[in-house]
Amino acid sequence: MSRTVYVNGEYLPEEDAKISIFDRSFLMADGVYEVTSVLDGKLIDFEGHKVRLERSLNELDMQKPEAFDDLLEIHRELVRANEITDGLVYLQVSRGSAGDRDFAYPSEDVKPTLVLFTQNKPGLADSPAAKKGIKVISIEDQRWGRRDIKTVQLLYPSMGKMMAKAAGADDAWMVEDGFVTEGTSNNAYIVKGNTIITRQLSNDILHGITRAAVLRFAKEAQMTVEERSFTMEEAKEADEAFITSASTFVMPVVEMDGVPVGTGEVGSVAPRLREIYLDESRKAAV
Structure with missing residues (x-):
């Protein structure tokens, strides 16, 4: 069964999710990420991960994605859509794509790329x-x-x-x-x-x-x-x-x-x- 993922404002089947080959996370590892655990269908330490994400973005002079204030809602929707009881939600933000490869950061009008997906991990808390x-x-x-x-x-x-x-x-x-x-x-x-x-x-x-x-x-x-x-x-x-x-x-x-x-x-x-x-x-x- 295909997962529902989130890419730049859209919830999509994973096979339909795409970003540019010129995205700086692909070309330059110019991106940050967070991983939030899900136990019993709820998010663990979500606020701490969001605060650290904002710090990482600031340290790299990277813009916050437009949906930054909606991240809790997005996480919850992915947990719901993918029927995650125990598992993980991965979030990744890159500086985005200016349309070509360049060591210099793109101009400030280039929007960051925001991607989220889940991993189902039944019994996550009961690891042998x-x-x-x-x-x-x-x-x-x-x-x-x-x-x-x-x-x-x-x-x-x-x-x-x-x-x-x-x-x-x-x-x-x-x-x-x-x-x-x-x-x-x-x-x-x-x-x-x-x-x-x-x-x-x-x-x-x-x-x-x-x-x-x-x-x-x-x-x-x-x-x-x-x-x-x-x-x-x-x-x-x-x-x-x-x-x-x-x-x-x-x-x-x-x-x-x-x-x-x-x-x-x-x-x-x-x-x-x-x-x-x-x-x-x-x-x-x-």
Whole structure:
């Protein structure tokens, strides 16, 4: 069954959706995106994703699409039209197309391209991986310097995923100047004693919406949070580790570069945070 997607003001069957070959997202990776989870037919952390989208657009001097103020309605309509109970809504904005290839930005009268589509993920919150944990490898972080902007420049993270797959792992943590930055599509954490440690916000990492919520819930649950850089060596000696993202929520990490983390089994902190996050997010879903 064909999905209904949204392209520049129109709801269309996916096979009829088209944008110009001169769109700058295709030619220059000149675009930004967001991913919002859907649980029980409702959107998780929608407002946080919208705020971050606006920040990304501003950082790149990109115009907001005309439908920016209607994004909640568009998300809801796609969830309804595609009968999504659990899944994801992807949103992408590009600078648009001026009709030919040019390194210089097109004039301000060129309208941005706005595309949204859904992915159906039954049982998204009940992932078997959350019960057994995932394995990661470490790789050199070779991305550009503005990782705080959620752009569509995803080639190196894709390469990292493939490196992990080739090594029999699930994901890769990227390392720069000896310190872990983040996972290929997620924020990274370790747990030592009663302290949750994750890299501080800067241009070096994505300012995760799930990250912000999880850290807030952790503090409300009287857990100690320390935002600082850490090495892979420190991570391998941690009691626990986990990742967060809009599509994985809170996911335990049980092995790094072939070395078990802690006991090599899922610990107690990550599952508790996952439980809190899902409970509280469902309450606030729209």
